[in-house]
Amino acid sequence: MRNIIEVNHLTKVYKNLRAVNDLSFEVKEGEILGLLGPNGSGKSTTINCILSLLTFQEGSIQVFGKPMTPTSYASRKKMGVVFQDVCVFDELTVFDNVDYFCGLYIQNSAVRKEYVEDAIALVGLQDFKKYTPKQLSGGLLRRLNIACGIAHKPQLLFFDEPTVAVDPQSRNNILEGIKILRDMGATIVYTSHYMEEVEILCDRIIILDKGKILASGTSDELKALAKIEEKITVEIIDLPKKYLDKISHFSNVQNVTYSNQVLHVVYKKGKNNLVELIDYFKKEKIKYNKIFSLRPTLNDVFLELTGKELRDS
Amino acid sequence: MTVFKTYLKIFNQYKLIVILYTVILLVFAIFQMKNNENSLSFEAEKPNIYIDIQDENIGLTKNLVDYLSSSTNVVLVDDVSDALFFREVHFVITIPNSYRKDLLSGKNPSIHYQSTNDYQASLVQLLLEKYLRIQSIFLSSLKEESKTILSINKVLEQKATFTMNTHLDTYGLTKAKNYYNFANYAILAGLIYVVCVLNSVFRDEKILKRTKASSKNFKTFNIELFLSNSIFAILLWGLYVLFSFFLVGNVMFSIHGYFYIFNAFLFTMVSLSIAFFIGSFLKNKEAINGIVNVIALGSSFLCGAFVPITFLPKSVLYVVRIFPSYWFIQNNELLSTLEVIDSSAIRTLFFHFTILFFFLVFFLILTNILSKKNLQKETI
Numbered sequence: 001m002r003n004i005i006e007v008n009h010l011t012k013v014y015k016n017l018r019a020v021n022d023l024s025f026e027v028k029e030g031e032i033l034g035l036l037g038p039n040g041s042g043k044s045t046t047i048n049c050i051l052s053l054l055t056f057q058e059g060s061i062q063v064f065g066k067p068m069t070p071t072s073y074a075s076r077k078k079m080g081v082v083f084q085d086v087c088v089f090d091e092l093t094v095f096d097n098v099d100y101f102c103g104l105y106i107q108n109s110a111v112r113k114e115y116v117e118d119a120i121a122l123v124g125l126q127d128f129k130k131y132t133p134k135q136l137s138g139g140l141l142r143r144l145n146i147a148c149g150i151a152h153k154p155q156l157l158f159f160d161e162p163t164v165a166v167d168p169q170s171r172n173n174i175l176e177g178i179k180i181l182r183d184m185g186a187t188i189v190y191t192s193h194y195m196e197e198v199e200i201l202c203d204r205i206i207i208l209d210k211g212k213i214l215a216s217g218t219s220d221e222l223k224a225l226a227k228i229e230e231k232i233t234v235e236i237i238d239l240p241k242k243y244l245d246k247i248s249h250f251s252n253v254q255n256v257t258y259s260n261q262v263l264h265v266v267y268k269k270g271k272n273n274l275v276e277l278i279d280y281f282k283k284e285k286i287k288y289n290k291i292f293s294l295r296p297t298l299n300d301v302f303l304e305l306t307g308k309e310l311r312d313s
Numbered sequence: 314m315t316v317f318k319t320y321l322k323i324f325n326q327y328k329l330i331v332i333l334y335t336v337i338l339l340v341f342a343i344f345q346m347k348n349n350e351n352s353l354s355f356e357a358e359k360p361n362i363y364i365d366i367q368d369e370n371i372g373l374t375k376n377l378v379d380y381l382s383s384s385t386n387v388v389l390v391d392d393v394s395d396a397l398f399f400r401e402v403h404f405v406i407t408i409p410n411s412y413r414k415d416l417l418s419g420k421n422p423s424i425h426y427q428s429t430n431d432y433q434a435s436l437v438q439l440l441l442e443k444y445l446r447i448q449s450i451f452l453s454s455l456k457e458e459s460k461t462i463l464s465i466n467k468v469l470e471q472k473a474t475f476t477m478n479t480h481l482d483t484y485g486l487t488k489a490k491n492y493y494n495f496a497n498y499a500i501l502a503g504l505i506y507v508v509c510v511l512n513s514v515f516r517d518e519k520i521l522k523r524t525k526a527s528s529k530n531f532k533t534f535n536i537e538l539f540l541s542n543s544i545f546a547i548l549l550w551g552l553y554v555l556f557s558f559f560l561v562g563n564v565m566f567s568i569h570g571y572f573y574i575f576n577a578f579l580f581t582m583v584s585l586s587i588a589f590f591i592g593s594f595l596k597n598k599e600a601i602n603g604i605v606n607v608i609a610l611g612s613s614f615l616c617g618a619f620v621p622i623t624f625l626p627k628s629v630l631y632v633v634r635i636f637p638s639y640w641f642i643q644n645n646e647l648l649s650t651l652e653v654i655d656s657s658a659i660r661t662l663f664f665h666f667t668i669l670f671f672f673l674v675f676f677l678i679l680t681n682i683l684s685k686k687n688l689q690k691e692t693i
Contacts, residue, residue, distance in 0.1 A: 051526050070525070077528035087519035091326040092319070103315030104527035148523070 001028045002065075004156055004187045005050060010059035012045050012211075019045040020056070021211040027156075027189060032182055034202030035191040036298060042211035043191035044084060047158050050189075051081060063156070077105055080154030084161045086145045088133050094120065095129040098147045105152035119151035122177050139170030146174060150181065157181060159190045163197060175201065195298040207302060214305045219298070226300040228254060232274055234263040234281075235289040243284060250276065316515075316534060320541035323514050331507050335549065338499035339556060345495045345619070346488060346560060360433035361386045362404040363396065368412040376462045377408070377444060380469065384440050393427065403429045404437035416448075417458060444469070483649075485564035490649035492557055493573050497618040497638045500581050502609035503549050504588040508542050509601045512592030521687075535684050539589055543582075550581040569648050572662060576648075579669045580641040586676035587637075593683050612638040622646055637672040640665045 005027040012020040020042045027033045035043045048054040050061055052070045061068045063075045088097045098116045106112040120126055123143035133141055146162055159178065163171045178201060182188060192198050198205055199219050206216040215222055229252070239258050247263075248256040252270035256263070267273045274293045281288055324331070362385045368374045381387065385404075390396035393405050407425040415422040426441070428434035444465070451464045515521070515538060524534060554574050558565045565573070591604060612618075616638040617625055633639045644665045651658050 053522065053525060071530075073528045073530055076526065079526075079528075081523070081526050083519070083522065085519050087523045089319075089323070089514065089520065091323045091514060096319070096322055100315060100319045101523060101527070103319075104524060104529040107315075 001030060003027065003062075004029050004064060005189070006060075006062040007046070007050065008060045010046065010049060010056055010061065012042075012049055012054060012056040019211050020049065023059070023208075023211065023213060025206055025213065025216065027187060029187055030182075030185055031203040032178075032188040032190055032201050034198035034205040035189065035208060036193065036195060036198045036205055037191075037208035038193055040210075041193075041208040043193075043208060044160050045211075046208075047081070047160050047189065047191060051079070051158065077152075078155040079158070080149045080152060080156070081158040082146050082149035082160065082162050084164060086133070086141050088141070088144055088148060090133050093130050093132055094125055094136070094144055094147075097133070097144060098151050101148040102151035105154075115151050115153060118153075119147040122150070122180060123147045124173050137167075138165060139167045139173075142166050142170060143173065143177075146177065150177075153184075155186060157186050157188045159188065161192055163192065163194065171197075195302075199298060205298070207298070207305070209302075209306055215301065222298060222301045223296045226296040226304045227268065228296045228300060228304075229267045229269045230273060231294045231296070231300075232265045232267070232277055232291065233294065234265070234277070234291045235261060236263055236286065237261055237289075239263060239286065243286060247277070247280070250280075314537075315529075316537035317541045320511065320515075320538065323511055324545070327507075327510060330510075331545075334506055335503055335552065338503050339552070342492060342495040342499050342553075342556075343560060346492045358433075359384065359386045360403045360437050361388050361401065362406060362437055363388055363390050363393065363402045365393075365405065365407040367410045368408050368414075372413050372458050373416055373448070373462065374408055374413045376465065377448075380444055380466075381406070381437075381440065385437055397427060397429055400429060403431060403433040406441065413458075416452060421449075482564055485562060486569060486649040489557065489561045489564045489570065489573050490645045492561055493577055493645045494618045494642055496553055496577055497580065497616065497641055498609055498613035500549060500553065500577070501584045501587070501612070501638070502605050504546055504581070504584045505591060505605050505609060506601060507545055507549075508585065508588035509592045509595055509604065510598065511542070511545075512538065512589070513596060513598050513601075516593070516596060518596065531684065531687075532681075535593075535680070539585075539680075542589060542592075543585055546581050546585040550578055553577065568654055569651070572648050572654065573645065576641060576644045576662075576666070579666055579673075580637065583637045583641075583669050583673045583676070586673050586680070590676045590680045590683070593680050593687070612636045616642050617646075618642060637669055640668045640672075 003026040005025075007026065008024050010020050010023040011018070023042070023046060025033075035046065037043050045054065049056045050063065050068060052068050052072065063072070064078060066072065066075055068075060089100065092100065095116065098119055099112065102112050102116050102119070106115060120129060123146050125140065125143055125147060128136060128140060128144075133144065136144060142162060142165075146159075149159075150157060162178075163174055166174065175197060178188065178190070182201075188201075190198065190201055202219070204216065204218055205222055207214045207222065215225055236258075238261075244256060244258055244263075247253065247265060252267045252273060253265060254268045255266040258264075265273075265277065270276075274291070278291065280286075362381065364378055364381060364387055366374065366378065370378060378387075388402060390402055393402075396402045397405065405427045409422060409425070412422045412424070424441070424445070426438070428438065447465050447468050448461070451461045455461045455464060515524075525531065554577065557570075557573070561570075564570050587608070591608075595601065595604065612633070614620070615625075615629060615633045616622075616636055617630075618638065622630070622642065630639075644662055647658065647661060647665075648654075654662075
């Protein structure tokens with residue numbers, strides 16, 4: 001598959017802040033690339049550089065095989081962007097807003113009308129076509145923002161944190177819409193600091209921090225970097241220290257903590273860790289309320305790579 | 314067309330405020346013209362005088378009193394000093410006792426007078442001195458009272474006749490001048506306000522970010538926006554011209570009227586380019602009223618849209634040449650004084666038109682440069 005975007009050694013500096021530092025990656029046709037990182041990690045700056053909304057000091061960017069400049073109108077025709085902020089006219093209705101932004105790409109009014117209807121249907125705003133943005137809730141506004149960005153059926157789409165401050169119902173709707181776009185063959189760059197979304201949607205993920213790539217790969221490849229197999233969490237009212245010491249000496253156990261009546265056991269590897277732990281509790285007659293096992297998450301990867309939690313950053 | 318269609322939709326949202334603003338400015342223009350109408354007509358007014366006749370009111374004394382009575386209002390007052398102080402009378406003449414007798418005996422009796430020293434008093438003094446000079450000439454040669462009186466009156470009755478060769482409709486032209494001079498404020502303020510309000514919607518940072526990220530050529534976008542604004546500008550100009558036909562009348566159907574209309578059209582286009590230039594960098598809607606006041610009101614005051622240009626100091630008139638309003642108003646002033654628009658007048662008018670055209674081009678180039686900078690400006 002050909003590369004749709006090629007970013008080579010991109011560096012963007014704001015005064016004394018190096019927002020993007022020697023960043024190189026490519027996006028292949030038809031894939032969803034996730035840019036995951038905490039706030040200020042350089043996700044939006046990278047997208048704005050690709051869109052030529054920002055100048056940069058070093059590196060090069062090619063989109064559809066051509067260098068990207070502010071006047072690359074032919075390339076832009078095949079690109080769509082959904083910004084983090086809601087960028088719509090307060091004075092226009094839902095339909096007119098989508099029609100205007102679609103009209104910046106599509107001149108034929110009959111085709112445009114069809115595209116606008118499709119976009120509105122995709123985000124589920126059919127019942128709100130005549131509403132103005134002021135009459136819409138936050139979630140519906142986000143959907144309108146997405147409709148404005150995708151109406152012209154672009155081949156390459158950028159979603160810059162589209163689900164920030166969105167209710168669960170609208171979030172699901174948005175994610176479903178993005179999946180439909182992927183199925184229709186669009187290449188998507190998706191930024192978020194919600195690891196669950198990135199994990200669900202993206203074929204490939206790049207983890208960014210302080211403008212640098214910490215790791216990249218598929219979800220499974222990245223999780224392998226966490227160097228843990230699973231995390232078992234147990235709710236226990238009272239657990240004497242002698243048991244804690246015993247558990248920490250189990251084979252494959254990497255780390256054991258007990259606080260606020262919750263026991264966390266992290267395993268490096270092994271396949272029957274949960275069974276082994278339950279058997280031990282039975283043998284020692286330790287009573288517990290809940291016990292569950294979790295596979296490592298991208299947050300664990302981030303923790304492993306930076307020593308801090310993704311959400312805390 | 315997308316930009317134009319959306320411009321119309323947004324215009325529709327602001328139509329009430331736009332119509333209100335336009336109507337208010339038109340009403341102001343009508344008021345301004347009506348107020349100035351008073352200065353176009355005049356009424357002859359006789360000064361008030363008081364004559365203290367201490368002599369017997371017969372013969373030469375009576376003739377003097379009769380002459381003064383025919384040219385002034387002779388009033389009665391109780392206290393002369395108070396009457397002069399309160400401007401109840403402008404001139405007080407005292408004809409001394411035995412005035413007539415002294416005249417006939419060849420003496421030269423003097424007439425005492427007090428005045429308010431204003432232009433009305435000067436007029437009475439002029440009349441009095443003229444009479445006394447004629448009386449003195451005839452008395453020295455004729456000696457006889459009745460013949461002297463007849464001769465004096467015969468001279469005083471002589472009047473110069475003159476014929477007006479000009480057909481200049483001063484009244485109509487001055488009305489047109491006042492109306493179109495006020496157009497300087499109405500058109501400039503109206504356009505800056507409306508263009509800035511509507512452009513600020515399109516140039517909202519977030520909207521502009523999406524526009525820049527799109528495949529729409531930013532230059533084309535600006536041209537479409539300018540053309541959309543020019544529709545409103547032409548409507549405003551048309552409305553203003555339409556009202557001038559009703560309010561000014563016949564003059565507007567003459568060659569003078571056509572020049573007034575063309576001058577206003579050119580100025581409308583210059584105002585549009587100024588408004589578009591301001592609108593290309595102004596993002597804060599709250600600042601629009603302030604800008605309208607500074608630019609439209611300021612240049613209108615300084616260039617003579619509200620006060621006659623003759624009242625303005627020369628230094629001010631020299632400096633305000635940097636404003637298009639000056640050249641627009643100069644044309645209006647010139648047109649109001651021309652009986653025939655000959656080649657020399659046309660040359661002057663076209664020189665001013667050319668300067669206005671240069672202003673139009675200048676502001677369009679400036680907007681284009683600013684727009685290019687805007688495109689290159691980082692959008693975060």
